Amino acid sequence: MKKQIKNSSKILSFPSLILMLLLTPLNLSSQLNNEPIRLGVAGLSHDHVHWILGRQDQTDLKIVGIVEPNKELVARHAKHYGFSMDLVFDTLEEMIAETQPQAVAAFGSIYEHLAVVEACAPKGVHVMVEKPLAVSMDHAFKMKSLAEKYNIHLLTNYETSWYATNHKANEIVQAGKIGDLRKIVVHDGHKGPKEIGVSKEFLEWLTDPKLNGAGALTDFGCYGANLITWLTKGQKPEAVMALAQTFKPDTYPNVDDEATIILQFPKMQGIIQASWNWPFSRKDMEVYGSTGYVISENATEMTSKFKADKNKQKDTLNPLTNPYRDPFALLAAVINNEITLQDYDLPALANNMIVVEILEAAKESVRTGKWISLK
Incomplete structure (x- = not known):
């Protein structure tokens, strides 16, 4: 990854920046775009969704819509985290049309990742999925083709990326x-x-x-x-x-x-x-x-x-500290052009x-x- 700090001509290589973060913890969130990224959540059945639902104290992202057909599951999470049922939609297409998210984080089955990209990519909506990227090379090739055709970021999140x-x-x-x-x-x-x-x-x-x-x-x-x-x-x-x-x-x-x-x-x-x-x-x-x-x-x-x-x-x-402390901080930084992923970086599509x-x-x-x- 390369990190470019706004209003500065100096570009830091990813290893150099990581060393700086390890030795001198910094708060880089103030250097990100002041406006929070509008984020949609596709699915609630992956237990890693607690990571984003429990992140309400952060200002780099704002959940604008949630798609989950299982109403019992929605009610359970809404009660626990206190989000409004007005955020919940039956379909991804409906949520995108109504809320205009900049990105969607997928928290359903791995098989459903392709459908998320199929819905988001043509509308220019970036996507982050939970590991792994896809259930098969057939799905992966289709997702890659859509991401490249519509010029969206397609990231994959692993817990160990933040170690x-x-x-x-x-x-x-x-x-x-x-x-x-x-x-x-x-x-x-x-x-x-x-x-x-x-x-x-x-x-x-x-x-x-x-x-x-x-x-x-x-x-x-x-x-x-x-x-x-x-x-x-x-x-x-x-x-x-x-x-x-x-x-x-x-x-x-x-x-x-x-x-x-x-x-x-x-x-x-x-x-x-x-x-x-x-x-x-x-x-x-x-x-x-x-x-x-x-x-x-x-x-x-x-x-x-x-x-x-x-x-x-x-x-x-x-x-690690911002923007490498969690997948959502990184997603915001990528969308805000604060970070350019190299092909082999942990969340990157080529990897x-x-x-x-x-x-x-x-x-x-x-x-x-x-x-x-x-x-």
Whole structure:
């Protein structure tokens, strides 16, 4: 990403800006457009919607409309967050016509992402979806075509995009401090969506292979594919091998709950471990190079060791600040032309096209038991 501050001739590269944010927390919101971005919300069945509904104290975005046909779900959220039922519409087309949003954030099933882009793109409305971008390459190609044809931003949100440790790890990698990349291992998972108590509406489509694309393989495998694509600056693996199993068939009869994806690069390996079976929730990453390693243990704690060091180093970082503290601050900054995404950046379309290609190859590998080459 590149960050350009208004009324300044200096352009900061993304790694430099991230380092500045880590070392000296700044409040950049005053540099954004004073008018809040008009945001529509498409769907309430994804539990990540609490992120935007609970963000009412921020002024960079304003929710102008909500689309959700499930009235029981709407009533439940309206009671909890106190939003007016006047904001709620039956269809996305109706909401766009009535409220004229600048952007729409999708919080329905992954399968529904295509329909959101189909409704928004021709009207010039930007879109941000929850991870992953799409359930298939067919959907992804259609979404990409529409975004390019109508010149809209199409972003994908991952929780791990907002981890200070991941940005610091990327800075270390790009600076060559650990040498040539040799192996990246990404772990993402928890006890399982039912076990951790997700909403019934979320669980219903999350465990549907059509609506979610797969089980844990999609739900958590996408994180590793996204991070590895970013760290390698958009390099696509030569081949993909995957193993997916269902250890709890009574709970998840239609989808996998355990998956391992291996990515083959010319001089590096990527290993993605996705699980709905782990005793504890975890989202961490290990990056190994020819002369050192860096491990993101969580959002703010990391461990590293370089060739010249006798001992490993442990660091606790400050959380990222505006406009990198959450997906909505970033969305506002992108729309306000404060940030230009590079193709391989975490929310960017080009990165997430590769993510979907990796996931689709992984599912084909599970089906055939073979390595799948990526063209």
